[in-house]
Amino acid sequence: EGKNQYEKAFGVSSQDLFQALYRSDEEMVKFMHLMNSIWNICGKDVVTAFDLSPFKVICDLGGCSGALAKQCTSAYPECTVTIFDLPKVVRVSREHFVSEADQRISFHEGDFFKDHLPEADLYILARILHDWTDERCIELLRRIYKACKPGGAVLLVEALLNEDGSGPLTAQLYSLNMLVQTEGRERTDVQYAALLAAAGFTNIQHCLTGKIYDAVLGHKET
Ligand SMILES: C[S@@+](CC[C@H](N)C(=O)[O-])C[C@H]1O[C@@H](n2cnc3c(N)ncnc32)[C@H](O)[C@@H]1O
Numbered sequence: 001e002g003k004n005q006y007e008k009a010f011g012v013s014s015q016d017l018f019q020a021l022y023r024s025d026e027e028m029v030k031f032m033h034l035m036n037s038i039w040n041i042c043g044k045d046v047v048t049a050f051d052l053s054p055f056k057v058i059c060d061l062g063g064c065s066g067a068l069a070k071q072c073t074s075a076y077p078e079c080t081v082t083i084f085d086l087p088k089v090v091r092v093s094r095e096h097f098v099s100e101a102d103q104r105i106s107f108h109e110g111d112f113f114k115d116h117l118p119e120a121d122l123y124i125l126a127r128i129l130h131d132w133t134d135e136r137c138i139e140l141l142r143r144i145y146k147a148c149k150p151g152g153a154v155l156l157v158e159a160l161l162n163e164d165g166s167g168p169l170t171a172q173l174y175s176l177n178m179l180v181q182t183e184g185r186e187r188t189d190v191q192y193a194a195l196l197a198a199a200g201f202t203n204i205q206h207c208l209t210g211k212i213y214d215a216v217l218g219h220k221e222t
Contacts, residue, residue, distance in 0.1 A: 038213070085107075131178070138198045150222045
């Protein structure tokens, strides 16, 4: 049928992907551990792919377990990070992943497609856009552009495909996984730049880290 079989398998539309993934607390915690682990290996590379030190107020949209937020506070001693995620994810993240000792990390519960986004200098979208269609990505990026302070930016963290789709193999396999499980796919840097530009961001740059995940930075003019 050329599309995922979520509805048949789980009785839930893939548009409500996270409702299906989070069908029980146990499944949700498993998913959060899965999300958490990779940033111990590649987290520092993606948060230092660009010098993010000018951005003091950071909001990690879909920040999940907070692993990348911790990488940010460790690489940039002057920043604070708000983890924005669905209410039940925030609850579990607070209980199991982020300790009160992490004083520069806070939480904000909400739906990034519907609710007010906190104002920030920098928004991080790590492994978020690959879940969604181009239309949904632009909708989310436009919301971010509106909330972003002038002179601020958005950092996309994704596994970038080569221009001709010929690799890297890991990104191709992730793209297959996205086809099976989500509405999205992995993309090339040019495709991400087009999404960012459609939402108003300028001066778009990308950086290949040499590890699994790469970074794309787009700016909002002052
Ligand atoms: C693929 S995970 C990526 C997690 C994290 N950014 C990382 O790279 O480890 C997607 C995240 O987006 C969150 N999410 C999905 N839909 C959301 C929505 N509508 N509003 C807020 N968060 C959402 C999920 O709960 C999950 O934490």
